[in-house]
Structures are given as structure tokens and as C-alpha cells.
Amino acid sequence: SQQGEEDPQALSIQEGENATMNCSYKTSINNLQWYRQNSGRGLVHLILIRSNEREKHSGRLRVTLDTSKKSSSLLITASRAADTASYPCAYGGGSQGNLIFGKGTKLSVKP
Amino acid sequence: DGGITQSPKYLFRKEGQNVTLSCEQNLNHDAMYWYRQDPGQGLRLIYYSQIVNDFQKGDIAEGYSVSREKKESFPLTVTSAQKNPTAFYLCASSQWAGASDTQYFGPGTRLTVL
Numbered sequence: 639s640q641q642g643e644e645d646p647q648a649l650s651i652q653e654g655e656n657a658t659m660n661c662s663y664k665t666s667i668n669n670l671q672w673y674r675q676n677s678g679r680g681l682v683h684l685i686l687i688r689s690n691e692r693e694k695h696s697g698r699l700r701v702t703l704d705t706s707k708k709s710s711s712l713l714i715t716a717s718r719a720a721d722t723a724s725y726p727c728a729y730g731g732g733s734q735g736n737l738i739f740g741k742g743t744k745l746s747v748k749p
Numbered sequence: 750d751g752g753i754t755q756s757p758k759y760l761f762r763k764e765g766q767n768v769t770l771s772c773e774q775n776l777n778h779d780a781m782y783w784y785r786q787d788p789g790q791g792l793r794l795i796y797y798s799q800i801v802n803d804f805q806k807g808d809i810a811e812g813y814s815v816s817r818e819k820k821e822s823f824p825l826t827v828t829s830a831q832k833n834p835t836a837f838y839l840c841a842s843s844q845w846a847g848a849s850d851t852q853y854f855g856p857g858t859r860l861t862v863l
Binding site for chain 1: 753755782784789790791792794797807837839841849851852853854855856857859
């Protein structure tokens, strides 16, 4: 399977703490994207990092990409209860270059 | 309000019935996609369309059919040939028909076979 792998599968933290989740992939990529999915809802795009970038910031989000290790990490700083969701990564590599989505890290932020 | 709408939110199907899931977008996007999500799993691509009147099979197209007669609309039919249709179905669109473009998702339709 070309599906990406997120690590850890589940993460439980207190409000105010930082959350770090990782994504590994198996193919060459143009970019890697992170999404958020609340339970029973659609996905929301968070951030995209291109293959020639190593780090990118957006608000409380920081994404890194290491193409030599075929891995990416997503850091959410100063987490809030509203950040509770699943966070799948996605990258091109499927048929016709379509996105392949991982299962996601399930983040629980306790107030 | 720009975005993607899916209807219905919940759908129940009897064995042997075909059902059609609606997906509409007003983002003026060229490409549209249908995914299936099973509990604890990542999204799997069913069909995608890069342009009106054209569509391609994804990784799990068997038992499904689509049409793309208008740029805004990409309905998915789950046929009786789909042996295990109970799942969460997500529609998405992207601006360009190129690879790896950011996708925008609808709220999903949960299909249950009775």
C-alpha cells in the first residue's frame, strides 16, 4: 500500500501543551499537505509544504519536511480543546498523481 | 458562501438498491473527487474528474458510477454491485486538474445499508 503512516495513532494532551505528530510516506512527492478532520465531518486543509521547502509556519502550526527520510512533522503549539480532531497527512503519488491520505493522528486536548 | 455541499447527510439503502449521492461546488474548480472512508481508515479514491464530461476510475471504483455533465456537479451512484457500501463518503474539489493540488471537502454523506 502507498498509504502514508502517521505516528502516533493517538495523542492525548492538556490544553496549553504542544502536540507533535509525524507522517511518513513512500514515494517521491511534489508537496505534502496536512488536514484536520473533526469526527463525522469533512476534511479541512491546514497547510501545504513543497518538496523544496524544509519548514513552514502558519499561526500555531509548524510543519517540517525531510525528503531524505520521506517524513514530515506537524507541531501545534499552545493547544486548545477545539484542536481535538484527527490530523491526516496527504501527498501526491497516487494514480495520475492524486493525493494519498494517511489514517491520521487522533488528537485529544483536555481542558 | 463559497464551498462544497453534499446531500443527503445520512442515507439508508436496502439491499439491491442503487442510491445517488449529490455533490455540488460553487468554487469554479475544474477537478472533483469522490472518496470513501471506513472507520479508522484513511480516505480511498473512488472516482475523479478533471474536466466536464470526463472522469477516471480511482483505486476502488468497482460498484460505483459517476457523471460530470456540469462543472459544478459530480454525483456518485452506489450500485447494487457494491458489496459493502456502508461507509462515509466525501466529495472534494481542487482548482486545477494537476497533481497534488489542495483539495476542499464537503461535509460528507453517511450511507448505511439496512
